[in-house]
Amino acid sequence: MKVAITSTGNTPESKLDSRFGRCSYFVIYDTDTKEMEFVINPNKEANEGAGPASVKLIASYKVEKAISGEFGFKIKSLMNEINIQMIIIQEEKTIKEIVDMLKN
Amino acid sequence: MKIAIASGKGGTGKTFVSTNLFQIFQSSGHHTLLVDCDVECPNSLIFFKLKKISDTLVMEYRPKIDLDKCNYCGRCSDYCEYNAIFCIPELEQIRLLSNLCHGCEACAVACKQNAIKDSKTEIGKISFFTDSYNHIFIEGRMKEGKISSVPVIKSTIKEASFLSYDYMILDSSPGTSCPFIQTATRADYIIIVTEPTPFGLSDLQQAVETLDTLNKNYGVIINRAGLGNADVYDYLNKNHIPILAEIPFSKEIAHLYSEGKLAVSYIDDVNELFKGIYNNIIDNGSSIY
Incomplete structure (x- = not known):
């Protein structure tokens, strides 16, 4: 299963980005292969609609879960419709810590 | 002036x-x-102290997507500067996010399938009084x-x-x-x-x-x-x-x-x-x- 995690940087030591649509990077983590891919978010500076565009981006990686600090109201129904589960983490955690949580 | x-x-x-x-x-x-x-x-x-004479509606373009003709290519979504068309080709999903749409009609130009029809939505009203x-x-x-x-x-x-x-x-x-x-x-x-x-x-x-x-x-x-x-x-x-x-x-x-x-x-x-x-x-x- 693939999981998208919003990240402030492109290393496992980077912190979780608290914003979904305008995060700096998406980490696409595969729980089967344990592989991690960092994808730069082209929607960070979008004029409008960064949320829906980011949903589109992670959906193209066929993720089943998305982890972020928050999800905007425009995208909740879209995520439900395409069956991506939203997980909110509000504590400050690194990508590595979150990936470790997914492993257990 | x-x-x-x-x-x-x-x-x-x-x-x-x-x-x-x-x-x-x-x-x-x-x-x-x-x-x-x-x-x-x-x-x-x-x-x-006024009396209303008339109202004129202000209408704006909104695309209407014909799902029978759409092949989910995503061109309309790529053309949209405002991310108002949510399209995931892999999942054959497409949807207009009307509140993000600015009515520019670029999506209609982008569509090669003739799947985007013109429709109008009321966005406001101009009233005349005397x-x-x-x-x-x-x-x-x-x-x-x-x-x-x-x-x-x-x-x-x-x-x-x-x-x-x-x-x-x-x-x-x-x-x-x-x-x-x-x-x-x-x-x-x-x-x-x-x-x-x-x-x-x-x-x-x-x-x-x-x-x-x-x-x-x-x-x-x-x-x-x-x-x-x-x-x-x-x-x-x-x-x-x-x-x-x-x-x-x-x-x-x-x-x-x-x-x-x-x-x-x-x-x-x-x-x-x-x-x-x-x-x-x-x-x-x-x-x-």
């Missing part, structure tokens, strides 16, 4: 100035239109729940411009963003209403910088003079920006306003102030200094 009454900061007295200035213009025998362009919250017309002297008043009003006020402002001023007039007074939205710019670009002269407070100064500076980039002529009315400090005056003097009038901070003016009365009809000093602005405009047109 079109005169826009604008401000950076909200609540400085745009509507107060618009309505009172209108009163002076029309009572001096000029064919004057009062146009409320503050479409998010129009309220200039409550100061007059008083017992046959003056015309025009009000733009956004439809509740719609996001973009700009097309409504544009249509309101366009419709007003079809009428005959000597002077048109445009009561603008506050701020210095798109709604303000829409009104200001269509005016020959802009009166910025400010107050002598730090907030007033900060927002005045932004309004001035915006109008300078638009190459517009403007002057400033200081409302609630006597409040705050001298910083607004220093700024205006330093930048050679004309002060058209100073309206004193007065309980009497506020009281009349709260009762929906025009101060120019009740207080001689205020009448004189507005007459001064009027004479300045009559004499100098858009090159008031």
